[in-house]
Amino acid sequence: DAGVIQSPRHEVTEMGQExxxxxxxxxxxxxxxxxxxxxxxxxELLIYFNNNVPIDxxxxxxxxxxxxxxxxxFSTLKIQPSExxxxxxxxxxxxxxxxxxxxxxxxxxxxxxxx
Amino acid sequence: GEDVEQSLFLSxxxxxxxxxxxxxxxxxxTYLYWYKxxxxxxxxxxxxxxxxxxxxxxxxxxxxxxxxxxxxxxxxADTQTGDSAIYFCAERxxxxxxIIFGSGTRLSIRP
Numbered sequence: 001d002a003g004v005i006q007s008p009r010h011e012v013t014e015m016g017q018e019x020x021x022x023x024x025x026x027x028x029x030x031x032x033x034x035x036x037x038x039x040x041x042x043x044e045l046l047i048y049f050n051n052n053v054p055i056d057x058x059x060x061x062x063x064x065x066x067x068x069x070x071x072x073x074f075s076t077l078k079i080q081p082s083e084x085x086x087x088x089x090x091x092x093x094x095x096x097x098x099x100x101x102x103x104x105x106x107x108x109x110x111x112x113x114x115x
Numbered sequence: 116g117e118d119v120e121q122s123l124f125l126s127x128x129x130x131x132x133x134x135x136x137x138x139x140x141x142x143x144x145t146y147l148y149w150y151k152x153x154x155x156x157x158x159x160x161x162x163x164x165x166x167x168x169x170x171x172x173x174x175x176x177x178x179x180x181x182x183x184x185x186x187x188x189x190x191x192a193d194t195q196t197g198d199s200a201i202y203f204c205a206e207r208x209x210x211x212x213x214i215i216f217g218s219g220t221r222l223s224i225r226p
Contacts, residue, residue, distance in 0.1 A: 035216070042219060043203065055213075095212075102207055104214060109156075
């Protein structure tokens with residue numbers, strides 16, 4: 001398996017623009033997580049899905065953020081409109097709970113810069 | 116609340132042992148993890164420990180778990196320059212499958 005694949009790796013956009021980040025989890029994994037990493041707040045859990053269903057979105061900062069998982073092999077995180085304070089590295093991770101330990105496999109991240 | 120705490124920085128001499136500490140909040144967490152992040156990369160699992168264990172050893176890595184104090188530590192023996200990275204502690208909440216991370220400890224190695 002190629003691992004968790006995220007795109008784009010880097011995105012620079014202007015304030016007010018819509019941003020869409022994409023994630024392809026590992027085939028067969030039943031959980032998918034979105035995290036945001038910043039210097040100030042560390043690694044924050046935004047939302048996670050189980051079998052394509054959102055389970056907990058309490059970490060989503062505000063209504064400008066939305067996430068979907070239309071099928072088991074694809075998820076998106078959308079920010080509309082984007083603001084400079086959204087600049088961060090966004091990570092997607094997936095896991096397989098059948099093994100018990102729920103070990104996360106992370107993607108390489110999408111670095112977002114909002115000017 | 117949900118909070119995993121770690122110190123932000125640790126500097127050790129090459130060849131010495133590194134000990135990275137972490138405190139967590141959910142006394143009934145089922146699994147606790149240590150992840151490593153190298154520059155420009157995602158996090159990679161180093162090791163994990165199930166909550167009914169006190170210690171786990173894996174080559175140069177030793178994990179100690181004190182459930183009473185909700186304290187987790189990671190010891191890296193014979194620290195090498197390749198160990199320079201950010202180390203994250205994480206816990207899996209018993210009531211759900213959500214996994215919460217600490218802010219990470221940046222380990223730097225001096226000659």
